[in-house]
Structure formats: structure tokens, C-alpha cells
Amino acid sequence: MNTLFRLENVVVRYAGTEVLRVEALDIPEHSVFGLAGHNGSGKSTLLRLLALLERPASGRLLVDGADSAGRERELRRRVTLLDQEPYLLRRSVLENVAYGLRARRESGDLERRVAEALEWVGLAPGFARRSWRELSGGEAQRVALAARLILRPRALLLDEPTANLDAESVTRINQAALRAREEWGTTLVLVSHDMAWLAEMADSVLHLHHGRVTGYGRMNILRGPWLAEPEGSRLDLGSDARLRAPAAPATDAPAAVEPGDITLLPPDDAGAGRFDSLLPAMVEELSRDRDGLLALCRAGELRLFTRLPDCERVFLPGMPVLLGFTRQAVRFLDVPRTAD
Amino acid sequence: MDFILEGLVRALDLLLSGDEVTFSAVTATLQSSVLAMIAALALGAPAGFCLGHFEFRGRRALRLAVDTALSFPTVVIGLIVYAFLTRRGPLGEWQMLFTVPGMAAGLALLALPIVIAHTAAGVEGLDRRLRLTALTLGAGPLRLALTTLREARFAVILALAMAFGRVASEVGIAMMVGGNIKWHTRTITTAIALETGKGQFAEGIALGIVLLTIALVVNLLLVLLRRRMA
Numbered sequence: 001m002n003t004l005f006r007l008e009n010v011v012v013r014y015a016g017t018e019v020l021r022v023e024a025l026d027i028p029e030h031s032v033f034g035l036a037g038h039n040g041s042g043k044s045t046l047l048r049l050l051a052l053l054e055r056p057a058s059g060r061l062l063v064d065g066a067d068s069a070g071r072e073r074e075l076r077r078r079v080t081l082l083d084q085e086p087y088l089l090r091r092s093v094l095e096n097v098a099y100g101l102r103a104r105r106e107s108g109d110l111e112r113r114v115a116e117a118l119e120w121v122g123l124a125p126g127f128a129r130r131s132w133r134e135l136s137g138g139e140a141q142r143v144a145l146a147a148r149l150i151l152r153p154r155a156l157l158l159d160e161p162t163a164n165l166d167a168e169s170v171t172r173i174n175q176a177a178l179r180a181r182e183e184w185g186t187t188l189v190l191v192s193h194d195m196a197w198l199a200e201m202a203d204s205v206l207h208l209h210h211g212r213v214t215g216y217g218r219m220n221i222l223r224g225p226w227l228a229e230p231e232g233s234r235l236d237l238g239s240d241a242r243l244r245a246p247a248a249p250a251t252d253a254p255a256a257v258e259p260g261d262i263t264l265l266p267p268d269d270a271g272a273g274r275f276d277s278l279l280p281a282m283v284e285e286l287s288r289d290r291d292g293l294l295a296l297c298r299a300g301e302l303r304l305f306t307r308l309p310d311c312e313r314v315f316l317p318g319m320p321v322l323l324g325f326t327r328q329a330v331r332f333l334d335v336p337r338t339a340d
Numbered sequence: 341m342d343f344i345l346e347g348l349v350r351a352l353d354l355l356l357s358g359d360e361v362t363f364s365a366v367t368a369t370l371q372s373s374v375l376a377m378i379a380a381l382a383l384g385a386p387a388g389f390c391l392g393h394f395e396f397r398g399r400r401a402l403r404l405a406v407d408t409a410l411s412f413p414t415v416v417i418g419l420i421v422y423a424f425l426t427r428r429g430p431l432g433e434w435q436m437l438f439t440v441p442g443m444a445a446g447l448a449l450l451a452l453p454i455v456i457a458h459t460a461a462g463v464e465g466l467d468r469r470l471r472l473t474a475l476t477l478g479a480g481p482l483r484l485a486l487t488t489l490r491e492a493r494f495a496v497i498l499a500l501a502m503a504f505g506r507v508a509s510e511v512g513i514a515m516m517v518g519g520n521i522k523w524h525t526r527t528i529t530t531a532i533a534l535e536t537g538k539g540q541f542a543e544g545i546a547l548g549i550v551l552l553t554i555a556l557v558v559n560l561l562l563v564l565l566r567r568r569m570a
Binding site: 104148 | 467469470472473474475476477478479480483487490491
């Protein structure tokens, strides 16, 4: 697979403060690439960089192998971004969806193309006549997506596209984005807090924390406060549930746990004593990625991905379970702090 | 009290009988105002967009200057324009003094800061996501500017309504630059001043009613335009 986006030693600064540093990153063509991280982790900044709406303070962004510097306007005709709260122009739905085509001076057969784009996101052709002010939040998001899809982009960048939306809009947006990838080979880059949704949609996930890459894949990120104890440190999760870790470099140091390093056990498992930490949890959702099945479990305030064991035991959503950790499964991340 | 009622009756009579002097003043008012508004819109809307959209050195000082110009005394504007257009002035050879275009130039100077300031405020008040949306959908700089102005259209329409109100009701510039010449540059406001000075209150009130009617019609048209564009 060819590389569509390549970042080389990219640094983004706002008012002299570093907000993002990515030493190397490749996003393959036709892939579904996820960006995960908490607020201020730099994922939206990275998305705007990929959308050619920001320029790195240093380093290079290559698109199709060529440096993007000085070609932003031309490249923005192939790459488009949909924000979490998209802005609709104070015009009709038709004018909104057709805006990008008009900007490209492609005004032929406009009404049919708009109707087709609206159909992609599950809206009837009659919607084109509506005013921007007559749309619900979900409809506005779908109209905004139609305005991007009508351009048949090579890359569609979606920033929290399904946050706070009704179930039907979420389904329609997911279907439309995946259909674009299937029919036109559109590369999808998705930003979300929703790890389960990312796990479902993305081929691979990049984790960011305080503007730095902390890992790839279905990583669980843990935050402090870490409390020191003789053998290392621990995180108190209430009700005597404790997650034991090696010595923490700082009380609020972020740590990562690979889903494969968490063992899912039934509550009555006799071999539970071999773990340093056992967290009572509940299976919330099951999902699948390239490497197999994953269970998203809630342990108190924590939501953790675990890889489902290759055994006959069945774990279903709603089942109480135990999550077993060794102390070494918790890896502290060497992340220098940057401003958000 | 009688002279006011008398004035109202006389006003109706002047208007319904199609009095030529009255309609000459109405025509001069509309011509000078419309010309001034066209010039103010053509120069003020792009200038207001630049002032509201771009960050540049001296922007705040320029904004302050434009806001200060909102309260510039009209007589002073009249004086400056007169000085430029008089035969000895730098633009004397254009022979625009005591003409409708000359009056329009002065009135445009009055309207310009209103259009610039309100357009700039409208553009500044727009959602910052507008710019990112237009760019990510492939807009170039010109389309981005036109889209921004269109999104700020209510502010621009409001600016036009306010500017027209000031221009149509202005006396100082019309008197100094126009010269209040009957059949040529006598506007409604200068005619009101003249008639009142002569003790002809009825004519003054009649012209006042005409001016109010014009202002009402123009504002109604702008309200309709605003509704249509919503």
C-alpha cells in the first residue's frame, strides 16, 4: 500500500509553545487510520495539519511522497476535513453541499450530484431545499459530510464525527465514510475519544498524549495519581481495587498497558493469584480488529481494552469479570509536558 | 398647533398634486444619496472585510480611526470636500462643486466609516470555523472573501440602512457642497431649512413627511432583502 501522508520530525507551535511533535508517521493510502487521546493531546492539531489548514513550525509533511509546503491550496482539493461541530453556511442545504463543487468551478448537473450526496448520508433529495436553520444537530452533521463526499476526496478527515449524535446519524455517517473508502479508495483519518468506535472502524490507531505519540494500536492509557509503595507504585480505583505498577516517575505520569497484557478472567478463576493486580470489571462491548476480538471493560472509572483469550470460555457484554495485570504490564511513558 | 395641522394638509396637497419643486428636491436627494451609497458600499465593504478579517500591524489604530470617523461633524466633512472641489482646490478642475456628484462625494465620505465599521464588526463576529470550512472545501482567497462577506450580510445590510439614514437626512454637506440651488442641488433637507427660515412651515413639514416616507420605504426594502437572504 502506498503512503498518502508522511510526517518527518514535525513540530507545531502556537504562540511559541510546542503543541505537537511527531518524529515519524506514515498513513497508508486507502486505510482507516485512528487518532486517539484525551483533550489537549494534539489529535485535532494533527488532523488540521493533515488537512493542510496548519503548517508545521519545523519538519515536513509529505503528501504522495512530495513536500506539501507551498502546495496547500492544490492539495486541499483532494483532502477535506469534517469538524466535530461543522459550520454550515447561512444558506440552503443545496448551497452548502454544492459549495465545494462551485469552488472547483464544477457546476454541471449540480442538483443531481447534491441529491446523490444527500442519499449517501441517508437524507432525501427534498432536503436540498431546506434552510440551514431548519436542521437538527445530526442532520447538520450529515449535510456537512455530504458537502465533503460530493467532492470524492482522496482523504476524508473526521474529527469526532459522531460525538453527541443520535443513533441513526451515527450509523449513516459510519456507513457513508466506509462506503467512500470502498468505492473511491478514500483514506479515512478518524479522531475520537470513543475507543470502541475507533476499534470498530480503524485499521490502526495512533495514541497521542500532551502532543507526543505514545503508541500504536489499542493501547490503554492510564493516568495518575500514582501512589508510591515499597515495590513500585499503585493507582487506587476505590473499593479496595488497586492497580500495581513499577515506580512512577511522577504522580501524574501517563502509563500504557497493551490490551494483550491484560488477562480477562471469570470472577471465580482459581489461578487469579498469579497476578499483581486484579480489578473487578464489567464487559461493556466487544469489537474486532486485525488481530482478533477485543473486549472493552469498565473497572470503576477506567475503561480498558483487553484481548479476548483464545479459550472456550465466552465473555459477553454485561458479564462481571476480573482483569489480571502483572506489575510489568504497566509501562510509564516518557512524555515531556507541552502546553495544550 | 394650527400651523402643524396646516402643514400636514399642505404636505398631502403638495405630494398628491405632484408639486414640481417638491419632486425636484426629492429627485436631488435620491440621486445624491444613491450615488453616495454605491460609492460607500463599493469602497467600504471590501475595506470593512479587510479590517475585520486580517491581522496586521496598525489594525487597532485603524479601527480606532474608523470608529472616530463615525462621529465626524458633517460640517467639517462639507468644509473639507468644499476645499477640495472649489476652483482653487486640488480637484477644482473637475468642476464638481454645486453639483449632485459633488454632493454625493461628500455624502459618501459620511457613509464610508459607517459601512466600514459595521462590516468589520460583522466579519469579526463571524464564527472562526467559517474560514476553515471554506478552505477545506477548496475555496481560494477571493471566494473566501466573498463567502465571508455573504455570511456577514446582515451586518452589511444594517450598515447600509444606517448609512442611508444619515446620508438622506444630512444638511451640512448638502448645503456647503451642493449650494442649495433650486431645480439642481436643492435636497429635501436643505429645502426644509430654507422654507423654515422663510417661515413656510407647511412646506417644511410636507418635505419632512416625504423624507420620513423615503426612509420608511428604504428600510422596508432592506428588511425584505434581509428576509429573502435569510
